[in-house]
Amino acid sequence: MLEANKFKLGLFVIVALVLLISSLFVFGLSEMFKTSMPVYTVFKTSIQGLSVGSAVKYRGVPVGKVSRILVRGEEELIIVQMELDVSVFKTENDRQMDMKSLNRMLQEQMKRGLTCGLEYVGITGMKYVELDYVNDEKNFTPLPQPDGVAGCYIPSRQSMFQNIVKMINQSLSNIASINIPEISRELSSILKHTNNILSDPKITRTIAHLEQVAQKLDQSLGNVNKTLTPKKLDEMFNLLSSDLRNFNELIVQVKQEIEAAKISKTSEAFRNSLNSVSETKMAIINTLLRMDQTLDSITELVNTVDDDPSVLLRGKQNPPLTGRGDRIKTKFLPSSAAAPASGGAQ
Amino acid sequence: MSMPFDIDQRMEGRIEDVGSFVQNIVNDLIRMVIFTGELTLVVWDAVRHPRRIRRRETLYYMDMCGTDAVPIVVMICILMGIILGFQSAMQLQKYGGDVFIADFVSLVIVKEMGPLMVAMICTGRAGSAFAAEIGTMKVGEELDALRTMGLNPVRFLVLPKLLAMLLVMPLLTVFGDIVGIFGGMIIAVLKLGLPVVVYYNRATAAITPLAFLLGLLKSFVFAFIITVIGCRRGFSAGNDAQGVGRAATSTVVSAIFWIVIADFVLTFFYSMIGE
């Protein structure tokens, strides 16, 4: 009655213990047996969202964890210490890297611009440390290495989001430097000129004359139609020749009058001013186009995020979704190049 | 005319009710502490003389409270995982945080629901059984018999149950945890279309060994509470059949109450050490 079913009990205990130990290993106890390499970086800006235990990734591949975050008040520095899992790094022939070679590799990569940046994990506002390369090495000035911290120093860079903000600021300052008052002043003077020319009394008269001529021609044609007989042809030719003579005189007169109005000079000036207007307009269009592109990209980013916010969450680590994340990033790159270009057009 | 008087009297009655309720809880707590002290002495004695532990009873209770509870634990915990998965999937989908279902379900199961559900099941199965068993023994004068035989009823009756529960409940919780996480995976895969590997990776990344062990520690504490309350209610059962029934009922009620209190305290304590 009080006898335990020993087989059942034994089976239960064994299965439970096996599950316990294996799940402990699965949940990360195995990390205790991994060799890790201490590295650290320094930030002068806020690291909001980063905490001890946050992931460290090399271009999206998890390679370690944040182990400690220190604040050095007097230097206004935030020191982030990390542990890199050495076993992730392999040599060319797929062999395990040791600490020394990993250190050498990191030093080499740092010369090529390897830096630490903070990227968002997702909508949660949590961040991770992304090891990646800076875009323009020439403009990059790393923070100086602080002393008294153990491990390999990897300088920090600004994050993608900081870059976006920077780009937008640049575009806005470019737009701000366009001299809109002057352009409008020029335009108004051109319009005034044109107005003057059109309101010249001689030109008005010439136009009236031209109208009369056209009327006469009309009459003539009517006459021709009515009296298309050989008898009348002579008369008609006479009339025609006198008409033509009149017309000739008129043209000479018009020429003279146009000469007198110096129309060629005016039109030249007009042409010049139109040219300059169109140039300015082109410059504005260019700038606005670039702006538009930038905004388009942002809109697209917002739309993509709106449609499927998990794009942000999944970041780079989820292969099927990586394409989307990358597209957002690459979309931004030409627009960042466009921002200085619009400045150049100015 | 008589209305205010009635109200006064009723109010007085209410206040008295509240007072006696609090007094009961305090008295119960004091007796529980005394009983725990007694039990501690017995456990200390058992530690010093492990051969005096009644092995056969311990194994029997391990079998009864552990092995026999596996099916119900598995069923309840897998359903718990599914329920948590469903609820979190609906919320997380709104924000596109589908992947986080793994984090949410596995952490909630490992930290809270696993130990709690196992504790509830064990309260219903083992706690009430302990109370009824000891209560019946009391009615049948078996407790007196033990005492006059010079045998300490606490050592004789409670220690095997306590040891069995302490050993078995964390193990049951291991089952419950794993099965609960699996339940969440069912929803993640079927409802959210998340690949199994993604769920697995996220779940294993979310759970730290420490969180897992602290969850098991919770069930260890719960095992203690269930055994102590069940046995104590049995010892203080009335000398009739109804007394045994009442002992079993009040075991379940107060064990659940104290489990929740202990869970709160432990969760608070865990949050202070950052887990």
Added chain:
Amino acid sequence: MEKALPIVEVCNLTIGYGENIVLKDLSFAIDRGGICTILGGSGCGKSTLLKHLIGLYRPFSGDIMIQGRSIVTATPKEKDLMMRGFGVTYQSGALFGSLTLLENVMLPLEEFTAMTRPQRIAAAREKLAMVELDGFDNYYPAELSGGMRKRAGLARALALEPELLFFDEPSAGLDPLTSADLDRLILHLKDKLGATFIIVTHELDSIFAIADRCLILDKRTKGVVADGDPRELREKSANPWVKSFLNRNNLRYCN
């Protein structure tokens, strides 16, 4: 010598439940050997007295000496030791339902003797044979009749071969024949073991059959109203209540 040290001595004992005093200022002594019965009407406190004698309850005042030592002032450890010195058989046997008869009887041996397992089994079988239960080794208490359970309880009480045996209502719930069997068994054991029996009962048949001495308790006076040989008391008691109590149920003793 023997007279100087009674096996049970009660001095000025006052007992009760909660605030109710059941028995007041009780004093008596029971000598070694023989069968002493404690009887009285329902609710007079005879079972309560027994539970005090065996150290389960703590009296309001007074002292109980078992084999010369106080069970009231004893420390828990001393009390445990003293309790091993006597056996108690309860109304319903109080066997442990989770153990077989043999295990029930072996339990005290397991806990308190250095015997090997075969020795324990042999000793337990012997005790079961003593109460005429040989062959029921592997039965569980639930499978036995009431009389068998009481006998098994007696066997367990005998396991450590005590000099003093308490018996709570041996005949309660038994038919007259089984009850008479049990009485015969008690007499047989008394002769065989030479132990002292203290029996709480109100079964007059039993009392006249086995008792050497009886203590009669009264609810009204909360004390002992009569003390002596039951047969003598029945005939010669000065107290009419005692006389009628001993005669009431059994008219065949009245001429």
